[in-house]
């Protein structure tokens with residue numbers, strides 16, 4: 001019933017905890033009407049494709065029932081069209097005999113001719129509660145931005161039926177909404193979906209950090225660790241698909257890869273932006289950031305920030321699964337294969353020329369290019385296996401950059417941290433002797449440090465801006481970050497990647513914190 | 528003929544050339560106070576005309592208050608103006624003020640609601656020429672659901688996570704006692720733990736015959752003891768260090784504003800309870816229809832929405848833009 005789905009949606013919107021979201025979805029998938037749950041999974045996981053109404057059509061529908069000026073004032077107050085219309089829709093006496101089902105709604109919308117959808121929707125809205133109207137409108141408007149990623153939906157599915165996430169990821173793209181075959185497999189009522197014909201995502205093999213000394217280099221091959229994003233490019237019969245780390249299809253944002261590999265191929269590599277003048281022809285992460293999340297990028301962006309994949313593994317070749325083979329075998333097929341791919345779209349991730357642990361350690365500490373974040377160690381005789389398995393792959397990161405910054409603003413955290421000021425904005429000095437914010441951090445400190453930081457914030461308030469507290473500019477925080485790039489969107493002109501608080505400098509006077517100019521010189525260094 | 532013996536101003540509603548003021552924001556020799564909320568009842572007046580309950584609330588908050596207790600339906604004379612108090616259904620002791628002179632009738636609603644509230648007398652519609660009303664929820668998106676369904680969510684959540692407590696942020700005067708009463712009506716019979724700021728007013732309600740069941744101070748109680756229980760605190764305490772004594776509390780809040788999801792997210796609320804002590808859109812418009820005034824004056828809230836409705840229904844209306852009436856917390 002649409003009511004169950006609406007209730008789920010309402011809880012998901014409010015809930016901040018990832019675990020709670022997971023268990024809410026899992027419980028729904030177990031308990032909801034089997035006719036409905038597949039469509040719900042598709043809606044949450046982003047695989048539901050419905051002909052969509054625009055918000056102006058929805059507004060017009062509402063304006064036929066409510067005064068337009070009252071509608072406008074309400075929309076202004078509420079801030080969201082679907083929610084405004086859900087709340088304002090006049091209540092009809094008596095509900096329809098048969099309750100609406102999600103399946104009924106989705107099928108009718110799929111089959112409706114373009115012009116008929118509004119009348120259909122209006123008829124449903126008349127029979128529903130405000131909560132249900134909201135869910136219906138969100139479905140019809142197609143904007144399900146409620147903080148649920150495809151990966152979260154898959155994880156919840158795995159949790160609901162006690163199956164492995166790696167298997168769910170493998171079968172997901174081979175199964176179409178309402179995913180009946182996936183449910184049948186997970187509940188033991190049917191075979192696994194047939195993955196041979198469909199283009200699909202294969203779960204990534206992941207690495208563990210090196211703790212202490214690195215493993216024996218005779219057993220391990222070494223590669224650079226690149227500062228881009230991990231991707232998988234796969235092609236079956238149709239066009240190639242590009243998947244992100246979480247298995248999400250990001251092909252729309254990178255159209256340059258659709259026909260770039262032959263059918264029957266799946267490769268694993270790092271997505272980067274090319275800059276022929278930079279070391280290893282690799283531009284900084286901020287160039288790549290311009291491309292992320294931009295569906296249908298304009299030509300100027302495609303040319304100005306051309307993406308390529310630095311390939312490090314081959315999972316499928318000429319239709320055959322290479323994953324059971326050792327790294328050494330896969331690598332030799334990969335080396336020959338990359339030769340045949342267009343050079344502007346692909347290159348081979350080079351091996352690190354280190355012969356012993358001392359040399360490797362030196363190279364890790366001082367990598368030869370800013371786009372390198374350290375080294376990777378991969379066991380030569382290991383097959384390609386989903387997940388993080390000890391003894392097979394390791395990452396050994398470069399030491400992070402650090403800067404001494406001054407705490408400027410603080411905000412409360414969420415969940416268990418909601419009574420603590422745990423979100424910090426910090427700044428550095430300008431030439432003119434002013435502090436400007438250079439970043440925000442929420443982690444890196446211990447629980448005891450959090451208690452002290454919270455106490456400092458509460459005792460040094462100088463201003464309030466809604467939920468944000470301004471504090472006395474006295475406390476120096478040593479901030480660690482993986483890289484830093486130019487960013488015209490920020491007042492300081494720069495943006496840190498993964499900033500976290502590495503030390504609290506209770507001892508250091510604020511005047512001795514770093515300058516914005518010093519941070520800018522780090523960008524120059526890293527170019 | 529325009530009514531000239533009532534003058535709304537920034538400091539309150541002036542009656543009979545300044546002989547008295549309704550809900551004045553500055554100390555006045557004679558004040559008519561509709562109810563005990565701080566934005567209506569200020570301290571320092573020479574003498575206060577109010578219901579006995581409202582006077583008791585003011586004494587509990589401000590200390591000795593020279594009062595002139597007037598029961599519901601009773602009339603007092605201020606110069607040539609007659610003032611009568613009628614129940615407003617907002618909180619214990621809340622009143623509307625009917626002001627009459629020479630056959631002209633003006634109602635000042637103060638804050639009011641029409642929804643059922645077991646802690647106070649229900650609103651009585653009184654016919655008048657001029658209705659001076661609030662419009663806190665003066666937009667058609669505001670439709671407050673029955674409170675029973677909202678408290679049912681609290682009980683459901685306690686069953687779902689018995690190792691946690693549900694901390695309800697509720698305004699200390701009115702909302703807190705109402706939520707507890709609705710919980711009792713729904714069959715919740717475990718002790719309710721109270722933040723210290725709640726205790727005095729809860730005791731006052733009980734002394735006026737509003738039964739709240741077993742109440743215990745949260746201060747000093749062990750975390751384990753409060754697991755699976757309801758704790759009630761003022762909304763401001765919801766994010767306070769005070770909450771660290773509770774077992775992983777589910778943060779709930781009782782307010783009419785929480786109908787809007789944006790507000791829920793802004794406040795980081797886990798469990799919104801749409802329970803309001805102010806009239807929603809249907810109650811506001813129904814009330815105007817029932818008392819059938821020839822003119823509506825809107826004191827505060829979403830004036831634009833209510834003015835538009837009056838325009839559509841051909842009722843003369845104006846906004847008074849009264850400052851200092853903030854119903855953010857208590858609504």
Ligand SMILES: [Zn+2]
Nearest residue numbers: 564617638857
């Ligand atoms: Zn009030």
Ligand SMILES: [Zn+2]
Nearest residue numbers: 566638852854
């Ligand atoms: Zn008020």
